[in-house]
Amino acid sequence: MDKSKFLRVFTDCYLVEGDDGCVIYDLTRLKLISITKITYDVLKEIDGKSIDFIISKFGNNIIEIIDYFLTEEICFLTDHPENFPKISEDIYFENECYSAILEIGSSSQYDYVKVINELNQLGCQMLLLSIKSDSNITSEEISKIFNATTNSFLKCIDVVIPSSFENVFSMDFFNQNIRVNSVTYLGSEEFKTETNENYVSIKRIKDEELNWTEKIVPTNFTFTLKSFMESKKYNTALNRKICIDEFGFIKNYINHQEHFGNLSTTDVSISQVFRSSEFQKKWDIHNDLIEKCKSCKFRYCCFSNSDLHYSDEKWYKLNSCENFEPVKVSAN
Incomplete structure (x- = not known):
């Protein structure tokens, strides 16, 4: 040497x-x-x-x-x-909104198409459409939702829907809606995962509803160079995300208690809420600022939508993880 x-x-x-x-x-x-x-x-x-x-x-x-x-x-x-200087930790976001979740149930009264159009104005890139088993939505309404995404900024659409709507998602549908990345059918008779001819992931699960409570496990660790840099300054799960629950409440995440207006009863502007400092407050609460998380070696790859609470001048996650040790390679 x-x-x-x-x-x-x-x-x-x-x-x-x-x-x-x-x-x-x-x-x-x-x-x-x-x-x-x-x-x-x-x-x-x-x-x-x-x-x-x-x-x-x-x-x-x-x-x-x-x-x-x-x-x-x-x-x-x-x-x-x-x-060989260090890589710049500056982070730049191409679009205002990165991801959105729309939940539709029997109590949903908001205008789905209007929401899609407003999300497009924010440059939303990823959408999760969750239709509950008690929803009375029709096939025609589902078609209108996807028609609204045709000329949008969306790059990826994931769908969670009762198995009774499986006939809607034909090969013609996937040919026309190339942004669809995955479809999960709820209430299926068996658990099964496959990929169709359009490379869309098709999942069938026995659960009747989607469980929004996360379990933090090593298999959910996510990191790239960009997400790593983002995690040093932002909460990567909540940053630039907006969610509409089945009742029309605007939230940082579906299962959070705090909401920032309701689309069902008032003429609320999604863009106005999204751009407000109140709504964006938790975006900046990254893991280096959260008790327990700030001392974890996996804090820059742990993706958690958990709600946050502030107590005694400290931030905490409501849903905390168990200790785990995902070792890929070890060196002494």
């Missing part, structure tokens, strides 16, 4: 410390590497230093650790460490 070279941690590999251990976020290969606190401290110390300096401080045994991380492509050797 050339002792004159310098060691650098790849700029897309972020070292994150928590009370329960440390993790390397590999944002290019999208994996987590669990490491000890000692390894975390050593990597922070040797990043940007020459091999000669590192050996002089830690001894020849450090070479084994360096070789491991060179092999795992967490670190690399260079003659000019200054040529």
Whole structure:
């Protein structure tokens, strides 16, 4: 090993410390590497230093650790460490609204098509349409909803609907509505998942209703370079999201108690509510500001729609997680 070279941690590999251990976020290969606190401290110390300096401080045994991380492509050797600055943490959003949820039930009286049109004005990119089993919506109304999405900014539509409407979603429907990403049929006789000819995920579940209470599990961890940077400044689950429950209440998420107006009884502007500081308040409450979450090594990839409450000048999540340890690769 050339002792004159310098060691650098790849700029897309972020070292994150928590009370329960440390993790390397590999944002290019999208994996987590669990490491000890000692390894975390050593990597922070040797990043940007020459091999000669590192050996002089830690001894020849450090070479084994360096070789491991060179092999795992967490670190690399260079003659000019200054040529590899940190990635900018500035974040830019192309559209005002990222995602929306529309819930339709027997009590729903709001204008679905009007809501779709208002969401389009906000540049909404993802939509979850949830139709409850007691809904009296007709096939014609469902068609009108999807017709309103035809020339929208929407990139992805997920549908949760009673199995009795399965005849509506024919191949012709999917050919005409290419934004549909998945359809989940409620109250099916069996649990089954498949992909149709249009690459739409078709799920059949026995549950009669969608459960909005989340269970935070490692399989739900989500991170890319952009979402990682977003998570450092925003609540990634609630940021730029708007939800309309079956009663027409506008919320940050469907199962939250707080609402910001009702579409069924008043002439409320979705855009006006969405852009208000009151509605956007929880967008800025990211995991670094929330008790328990702020000391978790997975805080930058944990996606949770949990409501938040403020007590004694501290933020808390109403739905907290159990302790878990999803180790992909470990290094001592």
